[in-house]
Amino acid sequence: MDHEEAYCSVDQDELDRCGLAALIAAQDRRLAFTNVDFSGQDLSRLDLRGARFERCLFANSDLTAAKLDATQWLNCRGAQVIFASATLTDAKFQRCDLNNSKWQRSKLAHVSFEACKLTGANFIDVSSLGLQFNDCVLRSACLPGISFYKSELNNLDFAEADLSHCDFRKAVFVNGGSLSLARVNDARFDQADLREASLDGLRLVDAKLFKGAIISRTQASMLLGGLGLTVL
Numbered sequence: 001m002d003h004e005e006a007y008c009s010v011d012q013d014e015l016d017r018c019g020l021a022a023l024i025a026a027q028d029r030r031l032a033f034t035n036v037d038f039s040g041q042d043l044s045r046l047d048l049r050g051a052r053f054e055r056c057l058f059a060n061s062d063l064t065a066a067k068l069d070a071t072q073w074l075n076c077r078g079a080q081v082i083f084a085s086a087t088l089t090d091a092k093f094q095r096c097d098l099n100n101s102k103w104q105r106s107k108l109a110h111v112s113f114e115a116c117k118l119t120g121a122n123f124i125d126v127s128s129l130g131l132q133f134n135d136c137v138l139r140s141a142c143l144p145g146i147s148f149y150k151s152e153l154n155n156l157d158f159a160e161a162d163l164s165h166c167d168f169r170k171a172v173f174v175n176g177g178s179l180s181l182a183r184v185n186d187a188r189f190d191q192a193d194l195r196e197a198s199l200d201g202l203r204l205v206d207a208k209l210f211k212g213a214i215i216s217r218t219q220a221s222m223l224l225g226g227l228g229l230t231v232l
Helices: 012-018 020-026 204-210 217-225
Strands: 007-010 030-034 052-054 072-074 092-094 112-114 132-134 152-154 172-174
Touching: 012 020
Parallel strands: 007 030, 030 052, 052 072, 072 092, 092 112, 112 132, 152 172
Antiparallel strands: none
C-alpha cells in the first residue's frame, strides 16, 4: 500500500462539510476515504483516480462513467452499486461486498478482486484484459465472454452464473470452486483442470462443451450417474 503522506484523508464530517466535488478540486494529492457513507449518491463522471476507499458504503450509488483508475477498495459494501461505463484500470478490490453490482461497458484492465462477494453482479460487455478474481463468490453473476485463459482460479464460486462464451482454456481450479448449474453455452474448456471444482447439476448432454478438460473419476461417475449408470 502507498505511504499515507501520499493521501489526503477524508472522513464523514469533512465530506459533509466541504462536499465531494470541492474536495476533488482542492487537492493535489490522492484522496483516502474512511468510514464514509456514499449510499444512494450520484457520483457519476467524477474524477477519483488513485483514491482509496476503506470501510465505505456505496449501496445503490451511481458511479456511471466515473474515472476510477488505480483506486483501492478495502472492506467496502456496495449492494447494487453502478459502475457502468466507468474506467477502473489497475483498480484493486479486497474483501468487498458488491452483490448485484452493475459493471456494463466498464473498462476493467488489470483489475483484481480478492475475497469479494459478487453474487448477481453484471459484467456484460466489459473490457476485461487481465481481470483477476481470487477467492470470490460469483454466484448467479453474468460474465459472458470473459477470458480466464491460463488462469489459476482459486476458490471461485460460479454456481448458476452465466459463463456463456467464456474462455477457460488451460485454466486450473484450485482449493475448490464451483461450476454447479452454471450456464456454459459456447464456453471453451480445452485442457482446463476442473478436478477441484464442483460440477453438480452438469448433465452429460453438456459434457461436449468440456471436451479436452481434465476431470476426476468421481466427477466422471457423477456425470454418468445422471444417466442412471453406476461406475464400479
